[in-house]
Amino acid sequence: MAFTSTERAFIDLCQKNVFIPQDTLDEFERRLTAEGNRDTFRYVFEDFDLDTCPKCGAAGAYKLGFLGRLNHPGCGLWYMNTGRYAGHQFSSSVRTGMDIAAEDAADAERKGKKQGCIAGAAYFVFGTLFRLIWAAVLTLIQLVVWLIAKTSESRGRAEKT
Numbered sequence: 001m002a003f004t005s006t007e008r009a010f011i012d013l014c015q016k017n018v019f020i021p022q023d024t025l026d027e028f029e030r031r032l033t034a035e036g037n038r039d040t041f042r043y044v045f046e047d048f049d050l051d052t053c054p055k056c057g058a059a060g061a062y063k064l065g066f067l068g069r070l071n072h073p074g075c076g077l078w079y080m081n082t083g084r085y086a087g088h089q090f091s092s093s094v095r096t097g098m099d100i101a102a103e104d105a106a107d108a109e110r111k112g113k114k115q116g117c118i119a120g121a122a123y124f125v126f127g128t129l130f131r132l133i134w135a136a137v138l139t140l141i142q143l144v145v146w147l148i149a150k151t152s153e154s155r156g157r158a159e160k161t
């Protein structure tokens with residue numbers, strides 16, 4: 001599948017940046033929708049989260065770091081809200097389940113067999129469950145890290161005043 005120049009430019013932008021301003025984002029969404037490639041927009045978006053920089057208030061898409069760490073170059077790092085982090089983990093769990101089920105279907109096809117409905121569902125459920133356990137562990141760690149970051153932030157503020 002060949003990418004259009006807009007898709008390539010957008011993917012490139014997402015790979016090279018940790019922050020994409022809202023107006024750049026809107027522009028790409030408009031152009032990709034116009035050429036019928038809005039799916040690309042969503043696909044690349046899986047690694048980003050819409051947020052506002054707590055320091056300067058710049059709105060846009062921030063690349064998700066480990067444990068939901070976000071970074072606005074020049075302003076610094078912060079952690080995304082645990083509820084949203086859990087949501088991200090959950091949707092990526094479902095995606096993993098789908099990937100595993102799809103992989104098995106492709107495998108069955110290569111061997112000239114058809115994947116049974118039950119097998120597909122089982123792969124999906126187990127793949128998702130397995131990833132969900134991992135997601136729960138990560139979310140707990142993230143909550144702790146987020147709380148520590150919050151506490152030290154308010155302590156820092158208290159010391160300054």
Ligand SMILES: [Zn+2]
Nearest residue numbers: 053056072075
């Ligand atoms: Zn900022």
